[in-house]
């Protein structure tokens with residue numbers, strides 16, 4: 001069965017919601033307007049329960065099926081936040097907030113899940129309960145974790161969760177997915193070397209932190225090349241090198257490095273953290289300086305569970321005929337926290353030949369709305385068939 005006819009009928013309406021959200025982008029947890037819009041729509045659709053303020057500005061809607069003898073509860077999730085980017089799309093509904101734009105398509109995700117919620121509230125053609133989850137702060141703020149910490153899964157008895165992201169470069173409206181590890185853990189670190197500053201012409205009287213930091217940058221590359229199993233993926237990138245003095249003739253007292261670590265397995269993540277600390281401490285000791293290392297674990301590896309991924313593939317095939325194998329993604333995804341708490345699956349829906357996400361010219365492709373809505377709706381209908 002291709003996309004649901006109802007979504008062809010609703011296409012213009014859902015597109016209008018999407019463009020309205022696009023015009024009014026909001027960052028991280030500051031999704032007040034978007035959250036209010038979502039809550040109003042869910043109430044208007046006749047959801048059995050609409051709750052705001054979960055994970056600060058997150059919103060949930062509960063939709064009960066025609067029967068509930070299955071006792072099943074499925075969570076469907078979308079993200080609502082935008083990015084601090086100056087929009088350059090030139091579309092008539094471009095951001096009205098300079099420097100903030102929906103450059104990751106979360107406007108589209110929110111609109112598609114609203115569309116599915118409208119349809120599911122109208123039809124109720126399933127045996128169980130659907131919880132639609134709208135989260136803030138996907139872009140680095142761990143809004144998904146905040147919702148979980150507020151008891152999202154237990155409070156509504158959610159048993160499985162499903163999410164979706166649009167994917168530029170993949171044919172519009174087609175799906176791709178992979179079981180197991182899918183998106184990387186995204187950790188960050190700050191390494192602060194301290195030595196003894198002094199005159200650049202008298203290095204013997206100093207403890208030179210630029211040399212320490214330079215050695216560290218090179219040595220950190222051996223985590224991927226010499227420490228990690230070659231079949232495991234790990235990226236260690238130093239992205240900032242800041243000296244305490246910018247002068248030509250001063251050996252700086254301190255150097256601060258910043259960077260990120262991307263891994264796809266918990267053991268590799270532990271290994272990278274341990275080795276960064278060991279290597280930097282070793283280098284500081286070797287050169288007579290000291291070091292402080294602040295390693296922050298951000299989003300964990302996002303892991304699709306096997307059975308739910310198979311089911312997501314079946315639904316994707318039913319909507320668009322096929323479902324491709326997606327490559328591993330070294331970017332991070334906040335949905336990882338929800339998948340740590342419950343089995344489920346995260347799928348990519350093609351955005352067609354558009355600019356990549358996080359680019360000033362990126363725009364969500366409204367043509368894919370019926371496919372995305374259909375996937376969300378059929379996850380509920382097929383997982384909890386009407387009695």
Ligand SMILES: [Zn+2]
Nearest residue numbers: 104139357358
């Ligand atoms: Zn993004």
Ligand SMILES: [Zn+2]
Nearest residue numbers: 104105106165
């Ligand atoms: Zn995104």
